[in-house]
Amino acid sequence: MALRKILTEGDEQLLKHSRKVEKFDDRLHTLIDDMRETLENSGGVGLAAPQVGILRRVVVLLDVNKEPEEMVELVNPEVIEQKGSERVVEGCLSVPGVYGYVTRPTWAKIRAQDRFGNWFEREGEGIVAQCFCHETEHLDGHLFTEKVEEYIDPENMQGGDEE
Template identity: 45%
Template sequence: MAIRPVITHPNEILTTKCTEVKAFDKKLATLLDDMYDTMIASDGIGLAAPQVGETMQIAIVDLGEGQEIIEMINPEVVEVGGSEIEIEGCLSFPDIYGEVERPFYVKVEAQDRDGALYELEAEDYEARAILHEIDHLHGVLFTTKIIRYVDLEELENEEEEA
Protein backbone atom coordinates (compact mmCIF):
# COMPACT_ATOMS: atom_id res chain seq x y z
CA MET A 1 0.00 0.00 0.00
CA ALA A 2 1.19 3.45 -0.86
CA ILE A 3 0.02 7.01 -0.52
CA ARG A 4 -0.21 8.57 -3.96
CA PRO A 5 -0.15 12.27 -4.79
CA VAL A 6 -3.64 13.75 -5.19
CA ILE A 7 -4.08 15.44 -8.57
CA THR A 8 -5.27 19.00 -8.13
CA HIS A 9 -7.02 21.36 -10.52
CA PRO A 10 -6.10 22.40 -13.14
CA ASN A 11 -5.18 19.04 -14.67
CA GLU A 12 -6.94 17.62 -17.71
CA ILE A 13 -7.14 14.12 -16.20
CA LEU A 14 -9.80 15.50 -13.84
CA THR A 15 -12.11 16.24 -16.78
CA THR A 16 -11.42 12.98 -18.62
CA LYS A 17 -14.18 10.38 -18.95
CA CYS A 18 -12.82 7.20 -17.39
CA THR A 19 -12.68 3.79 -19.03
CA GLU A 20 -14.44 0.66 -17.83
CA VAL A 21 -12.45 -1.75 -15.67
CA LYS A 22 -12.17 -5.17 -17.29
CA ALA A 23 -9.41 -6.84 -15.24
CA PHE A 24 -10.22 -7.67 -11.62
CA ASP A 25 -6.74 -8.61 -10.54
CA LYS A 26 -3.97 -7.90 -8.04
CA LYS A 27 -3.17 -4.60 -9.78
CA LEU A 28 -6.76 -3.43 -9.19
CA ALA A 29 -6.65 -4.53 -5.56
CA THR A 30 -3.39 -2.62 -5.06
CA LEU A 31 -4.89 0.51 -6.64
CA LEU A 32 -7.96 0.29 -4.36
CA ASP A 33 -5.73 -0.13 -1.30
CA ASP A 34 -3.52 2.79 -2.40
CA MET A 35 -6.61 4.94 -3.00
CA TYR A 36 -7.88 4.18 0.49
CA ASP A 37 -4.52 5.01 2.10
CA THR A 38 -4.31 8.22 0.05
CA MET A 39 -7.86 9.27 0.98
CA ILE A 40 -7.23 8.70 4.70
CA ALA A 41 -3.85 10.49 4.60
CA SER A 42 -5.57 13.43 2.85
CA ASP A 43 -8.42 13.51 5.40
CA GLY A 44 -11.01 12.78 2.72
CA ILE A 45 -14.22 10.76 2.70
CA GLY A 46 -14.10 9.80 -0.95
CA LEU A 47 -11.64 9.46 -3.80
CA ALA A 48 -11.93 8.64 -7.50
CA ALA A 49 -9.22 7.03 -9.62
CA PRO A 50 -8.55 10.16 -11.74
CA GLN A 51 -7.62 11.99 -8.54
CA VAL A 52 -4.59 9.67 -8.28
CA GLY A 53 -3.80 9.76 -11.98
CA GLU A 54 -5.76 6.72 -13.21
CA THR A 55 -8.51 7.09 -15.83
CA MET A 56 -10.48 4.04 -14.74
CA GLN A 57 -14.03 3.81 -13.37
CA ILE A 58 -13.05 3.28 -9.75
CA ALA A 59 -14.20 5.26 -6.71
CA ILE A 60 -14.24 4.74 -2.98
CA VAL A 61 -16.23 6.32 -0.16
CA ASP A 62 -15.66 5.92 3.57
CA LEU A 63 -17.80 7.94 5.95
CA GLY A 64 -16.08 6.42 8.96
CA GLU A 65 -18.15 5.86 12.11
CA GLY A 66 -17.85 2.09 11.77
CA GLN A 67 -19.40 2.06 8.31
CA GLU A 68 -18.14 -0.22 5.58
CA ILE A 69 -15.78 1.15 2.96
CA ILE A 70 -17.66 1.47 -0.32
CA GLU A 71 -15.61 0.38 -3.33
CA MET A 72 -17.36 1.09 -6.62
CA ILE A 73 -15.97 -0.25 -9.86
CA ASN A 74 -17.82 0.60 -13.08
CA PRO A 75 -20.63 2.25 -11.08
CA GLU A 76 -23.89 3.23 -12.72
CA VAL A 77 -26.55 5.42 -11.16
CA VAL A 78 -29.87 3.65 -11.74
CA GLU A 79 -32.21 5.76 -9.62
CA VAL A 80 -32.23 9.08 -7.78
CA GLY A 81 -34.82 10.86 -5.70
CA GLY A 82 -35.35 14.02 -3.74
CA SER A 83 -33.06 17.00 -3.65
CA GLU A 84 -30.98 18.92 -1.15
CA ILE A 85 -28.41 21.69 -1.18
CA GLU A 86 -25.32 21.21 0.99
CA ILE A 87 -21.75 22.48 1.11
CA GLU A 88 -19.15 20.33 -0.63
CA GLY A 89 -15.40 20.34 -0.96
CA CYS A 90 -12.97 18.20 -2.94
CA LEU A 91 -9.42 16.97 -2.41
CA SER A 92 -8.59 18.11 -5.95
CA PHE A 93 -9.71 21.67 -5.11
CA PRO A 94 -7.98 22.52 -1.83
CA ASP A 95 -9.73 25.30 0.12
CA ILE A 96 -12.63 25.62 -2.33
CA TYR A 97 -16.11 24.99 -0.95
CA GLY A 98 -19.56 25.63 -2.29
CA GLU A 99 -23.24 24.83 -2.08
CA VAL A 100 -24.20 22.06 -4.50
CA GLU A 101 -27.65 20.65 -5.20
CA ARG A 102 -27.76 16.86 -5.43
CA PRO A 103 -30.35 14.12 -5.07
CA PHE A 104 -31.12 13.05 -1.49
CA TYR A 105 -31.37 9.37 -2.53
CA VAL A 106 -29.35 7.27 -4.97
CA LYS A 107 -29.36 3.66 -6.12
CA VAL A 108 -26.16 2.46 -7.78
CA GLU A 109 -25.13 -0.74 -9.53
CA ALA A 110 -21.41 -1.43 -9.37
CA GLN A 111 -18.84 -4.18 -9.13
CA ASP A 112 -16.63 -4.99 -6.17
CA ARG A 113 -12.87 -5.66 -6.30
CA ASP A 114 -13.56 -9.28 -7.33
CA GLY A 115 -15.88 -8.28 -10.17
CA ALA A 116 -19.12 -9.31 -8.45
CA LEU A 117 -22.06 -7.07 -9.32
CA TYR A 118 -23.88 -5.46 -6.39
CA GLU A 119 -26.53 -2.83 -5.77
CA LEU A 120 -26.23 -0.02 -3.26
CA GLU A 121 -28.81 2.41 -1.94
CA ALA A 122 -27.85 5.53 -0.01
CA GLU A 123 -29.41 8.70 1.33
CA ASP A 124 -28.35 12.13 2.50
CA TYR A 125 -24.59 12.66 3.07
CA GLU A 126 -23.67 9.15 1.89
CA ALA A 127 -25.61 9.63 -1.36
CA ARG A 128 -23.93 13.01 -1.88
CA ALA A 129 -20.44 11.53 -1.43
CA ILE A 130 -21.19 8.64 -3.80
CA LEU A 131 -22.57 10.96 -6.49
CA HIS A 132 -19.62 13.36 -6.11
CA GLU A 133 -17.16 10.49 -6.72
CA ILE A 134 -19.15 9.05 -9.63
CA ASP A 135 -19.15 12.52 -11.22
CA HIS A 136 -15.32 12.38 -11.18
CA LEU A 137 -15.47 9.20 -13.30
CA HIS A 138 -17.36 11.14 -15.97
CA GLY A 139 -15.02 14.12 -15.86
CA VAL A 140 -17.60 16.25 -14.05
CA LEU A 141 -16.16 18.51 -11.37
CA PHE A 142 -18.13 19.74 -8.38
CA THR A 143 -17.14 23.32 -9.22
CA THR A 144 -19.37 23.12 -12.31
CA LYS A 145 -22.33 22.50 -9.98
CA ILE A 146 -21.65 25.12 -7.31
CA ILE A 147 -24.60 27.42 -6.72
CA ARG A 148 -22.73 29.64 -4.28
CA TYR A 149 -19.12 29.59 -3.14
CA VAL A 150 -18.52 29.46 0.61
CA ASP A 151 -15.40 30.84 2.26
CA LEU A 152 -13.47 28.89 4.87
CA GLU A 153 -14.67 31.10 7.74
CA GLU A 154 -18.33 30.51 6.86
CA LEU A 155 -17.67 26.77 6.58
CA GLU A 156 -15.99 26.65 9.99
CA ASN A 157 -18.89 28.60 11.55
CA GLU A 158 -21.39 26.12 10.08
CA GLU A 159 -19.40 23.15 11.40
CA GLU A 160 -19.36 24.67 14.89
CA GLU A 161 -23.15 25.03 14.81
CA ALA A 162 -23.68 21.39 13.75
Protein backbone atom coordinates (compact mmCIF):
# COMPACT_ATOMS: atom_id res chain seq x y z
CA MET A 1 0.00 0.00 0.00
CA ALA A 2 1.07 3.54 -0.63
CA LEU A 3 -0.07 7.04 0.15
CA ARG A 4 -1.27 8.88 -2.93
CA LYS A 5 -1.12 12.62 -3.48
CA ILE A 6 -4.51 14.30 -3.12
CA LEU A 7 -5.09 16.72 -5.99
CA THR A 8 -6.34 20.18 -5.11
CA GLU A 9 -8.70 22.66 -6.74
CA GLY A 10 -7.26 23.98 -9.98
CA ASP A 11 -6.13 20.55 -11.17
CA GLU A 12 -7.99 19.68 -14.39
CA GLN A 13 -8.34 16.00 -13.36
CA LEU A 14 -10.89 17.01 -10.73
CA LEU A 15 -13.23 18.38 -13.38
CA LYS A 16 -13.31 15.28 -15.58
CA HIS A 17 -15.91 12.52 -15.70
CA SER A 18 -14.67 9.16 -14.37
CA ARG A 19 -14.99 5.95 -16.35
CA LYS A 20 -16.86 2.88 -15.15
CA VAL A 21 -14.71 0.12 -13.67
CA GLU A 22 -14.94 -3.02 -15.77
CA LYS A 23 -11.89 -5.00 -14.60
CA PHE A 24 -11.94 -6.21 -11.03
CA ASP A 25 -8.27 -7.14 -10.84
CA ASP A 26 -5.11 -6.60 -8.80
CA ARG A 27 -4.70 -3.05 -10.20
CA LEU A 28 -8.14 -2.12 -8.84
CA HIS A 29 -7.36 -3.76 -5.49
CA THR A 30 -4.09 -1.80 -5.26
CA LEU A 31 -5.92 1.45 -6.05
CA ILE A 32 -8.54 0.75 -3.37
CA ASP A 33 -5.90 -0.23 -0.80
CA ASP A 34 -3.89 2.92 -1.56
CA MET A 35 -7.04 5.07 -1.32
CA ARG A 36 -7.90 3.50 2.04
CA GLU A 37 -4.44 4.29 3.39
CA THR A 38 -4.53 7.81 1.94
CA LEU A 39 -7.93 8.48 3.52
CA GLU A 40 -6.82 7.10 6.89
CA ASN A 41 -3.86 9.50 6.84
CA SER A 42 -5.84 12.53 5.62
CA GLY A 43 -8.24 13.18 8.47
CA GLY A 44 -11.11 13.14 5.96
CA VAL A 45 -14.28 11.08 5.77
CA GLY A 46 -14.32 10.16 2.07
CA LEU A 47 -12.08 10.00 -0.96
CA ALA A 48 -12.89 9.51 -4.65
CA ALA A 49 -10.40 8.15 -7.20
CA PRO A 50 -10.28 11.41 -9.23
CA GLN A 51 -8.92 13.11 -6.10
CA VAL A 52 -5.80 10.94 -6.44
CA GLY A 53 -5.62 11.44 -10.20
CA ILE A 54 -7.37 8.23 -11.31
CA LEU A 55 -10.46 8.71 -13.48
CA ARG A 56 -12.29 5.59 -12.36
CA ARG A 57 -15.58 5.31 -10.48
CA VAL A 58 -14.13 4.27 -7.12
CA VAL A 59 -14.81 5.73 -3.65
CA VAL A 60 -13.73 4.88 -0.13
CA LEU A 61 -15.44 6.40 2.88
CA LEU A 62 -15.75 6.02 6.61
CA ASP A 63 -19.14 5.00 7.94
CA VAL A 64 -18.85 6.99 11.15
CA ASN A 65 -22.33 5.84 12.21
CA LYS A 66 -20.96 2.33 12.83
CA GLU A 67 -19.22 1.40 16.06
CA PRO A 68 -16.38 0.98 15.45
CA GLU A 69 -16.15 3.13 12.31
CA GLU A 70 -16.19 1.05 9.14
CA MET A 71 -14.28 1.74 5.92
CA VAL A 72 -16.61 1.27 2.95
CA GLU A 73 -15.40 0.55 -0.59
CA LEU A 74 -17.67 1.58 -3.46
CA VAL A 75 -16.99 0.69 -7.09
CA ASN A 76 -19.29 2.17 -9.75
CA PRO A 77 -21.51 3.75 -7.07
CA GLU A 78 -24.76 5.54 -7.76
CA VAL A 79 -27.14 7.19 -5.35
CA ILE A 80 -30.46 5.49 -6.04
CA GLU A 81 -32.68 7.05 -3.39
CA GLN A 82 -32.58 10.00 -1.02
CA LYS A 83 -34.92 11.52 1.56
CA GLY A 84 -35.11 14.70 3.53
CA SER A 85 -32.73 17.61 3.36
CA GLU A 86 -30.62 19.62 5.71
CA ARG A 87 -28.17 22.45 5.49
CA VAL A 88 -24.78 21.16 6.61
CA VAL A 89 -21.21 22.38 6.82
CA GLU A 90 -19.00 20.70 4.27
CA GLY A 91 -15.36 20.74 3.30
CA CYS A 92 -13.22 18.73 0.90
CA LEU A 93 -9.72 17.28 0.94
CA SER A 94 -9.26 18.73 -2.55
CA VAL A 95 -10.23 22.23 -1.38
CA PRO A 96 -8.23 22.51 1.84
CA GLY A 97 -9.22 25.15 4.36
CA VAL A 98 -12.50 26.00 2.61
CA TYR A 99 -15.85 25.26 4.27
CA GLY A 100 -19.39 26.18 3.44
CA TYR A 101 -23.04 25.36 3.90
CA VAL A 102 -24.59 22.99 1.38
CA THR A 103 -27.97 21.27 1.34
CA ARG A 104 -27.75 17.48 1.40
CA PRO A 105 -30.24 14.66 1.99
CA THR A 106 -30.64 13.39 5.55
CA TRP A 107 -30.80 9.78 4.26
CA ALA A 108 -29.53 8.14 1.08
CA LYS A 109 -29.25 4.69 -0.45
CA ILE A 110 -26.36 3.82 -2.72
CA ARG A 111 -25.91 0.93 -5.13
CA ALA A 112 -22.35 -0.14 -5.87
CA GLN A 113 -20.02 -3.03 -6.50
CA ASP A 114 -17.36 -4.32 -4.15
CA ARG A 115 -13.72 -4.85 -5.18
CA PHE A 116 -14.68 -8.24 -6.66
CA GLY A 117 -17.59 -6.96 -8.77
CA ASN A 118 -20.46 -8.07 -6.51
CA TRP A 119 -23.38 -5.62 -6.42
CA PHE A 120 -24.79 -4.41 -3.10
CA GLU A 121 -26.89 -1.62 -1.66
CA ARG A 122 -26.16 0.39 1.45
CA GLU A 123 -28.11 3.03 3.34
CA GLY A 124 -26.72 5.92 5.30
CA GLU A 125 -27.99 8.89 7.23
CA GLY A 126 -26.50 12.16 8.33
CA ILE A 127 -22.85 12.53 7.42
CA VAL A 128 -22.81 9.15 5.63
CA ALA A 129 -25.64 10.23 3.29
CA GLN A 130 -23.80 13.51 2.81
CA CYS A 131 -20.61 11.63 1.96
CA PHE A 132 -22.39 9.32 -0.54
CA CYS A 133 -23.54 12.39 -2.45
CA HIS A 134 -20.31 14.39 -2.12
CA GLU A 135 -18.08 11.55 -3.30
CA THR A 136 -20.27 10.43 -6.21
CA GLU A 137 -20.28 14.05 -7.42
CA HIS A 138 -16.47 13.88 -7.59
CA LEU A 139 -16.86 10.98 -10.04
CA ASP A 140 -18.76 13.29 -12.38
CA GLY A 141 -16.18 16.07 -12.17
CA HIS A 142 -17.92 18.26 -9.58
CA LEU A 143 -16.57 19.90 -6.45
CA PHE A 144 -18.66 20.80 -3.41
CA THR A 145 -17.84 24.47 -4.02
CA GLU A 146 -20.41 24.41 -6.85
CA LYS A 147 -23.11 23.76 -4.23
CA VAL A 148 -21.96 26.10 -1.48
CA GLU A 149 -24.75 28.44 -0.39
CA GLU A 150 -22.60 30.38 2.07
CA TYR A 151 -18.91 30.13 2.87
CA ILE A 152 -17.74 29.92 6.48
CA ASP A 153 -14.65 31.48 8.00
CA PRO A 154 -12.66 28.42 9.25
CA GLU A 155 -11.55 30.42 12.30
CA ASN A 156 -15.16 30.70 13.48
CA MET A 157 -16.25 27.16 12.61
CA GLN A 158 -17.96 25.05 15.24
CA GLY A 159 -18.01 21.84 13.24
CA GLY A 160 -17.70 20.44 9.77
CA ASP A 161 -16.19 17.60 7.90
CA GLU A 162 -13.70 17.30 5.15
CA GLU A 163 -14.66 14.67 2.66
